[in-house]
Amino acid sequence: MSIQEVAPSFKNPPTFQDLDEVKVYLKDAISKVARALMDIDFMINGTLDVNNIRAEGIEARSIAAEAITTEKIQAGAVTADKITVNELSAISANLGHIIAGLIESVEIYGSYIATRRNAYPRAEMSSDNDLFGAYRDALNFIEIEAEFGGSPAVRFIQNGQIKGNMHMLYGDITLEGLSGVTLRATGGRDILLDAGSGYLSVPSFSKIISDSDQSLGVELDRKATAGTSTSMSGSHNHGIEDGTELLTADGRTVTFRAAPQHSHSQNS
Template sequence: MSTWSDAPKIQGPPQTGDVAVLLDYVKKLANITAKMAKDLEFILNGNVAFDNIRTNGIEAKNIKAGSITTEKLQAGSVTADKIMVNELSAISANLGHIIAGLIESVEIYGSYIATRRGGYPRAEMSQTEDMFSTYASPSSYVKMAAVGTANGSPQLTLSGGGDSVILYQQSQRSLLHSTKNLMVSSSYDIELSPSSRGRVWVSFAQLCDNDTGKSLSELLGLG
C-alpha cells in the first residue's frame, strides 16, 4: 500500500483537443482516485499501518486502541519519550538488567540486594537465612539471621577462616558459642556484673592460671 506522502499529484486536464491524450489523462485520473479511495477505506476501518503514518503526523489520541499490532512495529522504533504511564506496573514485562537510574520512595519485597556482584568485599540483604551480612571472603563474614541454625532464635555469626563465634540465646545460661578458644582482651579491667540476685557461674576446674597452667581447683587442693 502506498503512502499518502508519495501519492501521485492530480494534475489539471491537458489543454488539447487530442482525443488520445485526453483518454490517457482520464485513465490515470481514475487509477489515482481508486488507489486513494482504497487507502482511505483501509485507514477508516481501524487499520493504521506504519506506511500510513508520517513522523509527528498522527498524535496518540488519534490512534484507535488495538489498531497497531506488534508485527507492525519496527525494532527500536518506539523511544522512551513516546511512552507515558502513571505506574511502572502498567508495563507488564521483565525489566531485565537495569544498569543505571535512581529509585526513591518505593517498597521492595522478596529481593536480593548486594553492594557488589560476584566480588568481595560486599554487603548483602536477602529474604533467606543471611538477612543482613557483610563478606570479606566466602569464609570471612559477619552474618545476622532472624532464625538461627542453633535453635531457631535470632543469631549473629562472626566467621574468619572457618572459625566462628556465634551469639544467640540457647537457654537462660547460654548466650555465646565459639568453635575455637574464645579470648576476651581489654586494656582495662574485665568486669562481670550480674544483678544483685544473680551470680557469675564458672567451674573451678575450668578456671586456670595463665602462668602455671593449673586450675583453681588444683591450686586450692580441691582436686
C-alpha cells in the same frame, strides 16, 4: 520527499460565467487531487511525517520520537533514554538485568539482594534461611540467621569453618567460641564483669589461671582452713635454760619451764 504542510481543500463548484473559469477550476482540482494521491502514496510506501497523531491504537515495528504522551503503550520492545511516569502499578514481567542509579521504594520483596554482583567483599540478603550476610569472600563471612535451632543467631565463619555463634537457644544470650573466646580491653582500659544481684559462675577455681599458669584453685588449697589447728610444733625455751629462776617485779621468784609441743587454732 515529505508530506505537504497544508492539506488540500476542495470547495463546491461556483457558478461559471464562461469556459475559461471552468478550466481554471478543473486545473486547480486536478492539482489538489494529484497532491493528495502523492501524500497517500508517501504514507503507504514511505514514512509518516505529521505534527500530531490522534488514534485509539497504533501498531508499528518501530517508533522514533523525542516525546510520546499516551495512556497506554503495548509493544514488543521499548528503547528510550528516559521514561518518566507518575505511577507504575500491576506490573508482571521478567525484567532481566536492571541498571539504575537510584531506586526509592516503600516496600521491596525479593529472594536475593546483594551490594555487588559476582564479586567480594559484599553484603547480601537472601530468602534462604532468611539471612543477612557480610562476606569478605566465599569462605570468610558473618551471617545473621532467623532460624538457628529455634532461635535467631549470629554465626562467624572462617576458612569455611564455623568459629562461633551468638544465640538464645538456652533462654539467654549465649556466646560460643568453638576455638576459644578472647575478651580484651586495650589502651589501659578495664574489663568490668557485673552480675548485678546474681553471680559470676565458673566450674571451679582451678579454671581461673594467671599468665604464668598459676591456678587460683591451687593457691586457695595452700591456704589454712579457718578453725582448724595447725600441726604440732617442737618445744622451745626462747633461749632460756629450762629450770632457771627468774625474779618478778614484785620481788618474787619463778622457775622457767620450756614450752612443750603444741598447735594453734587458725583464725578466720
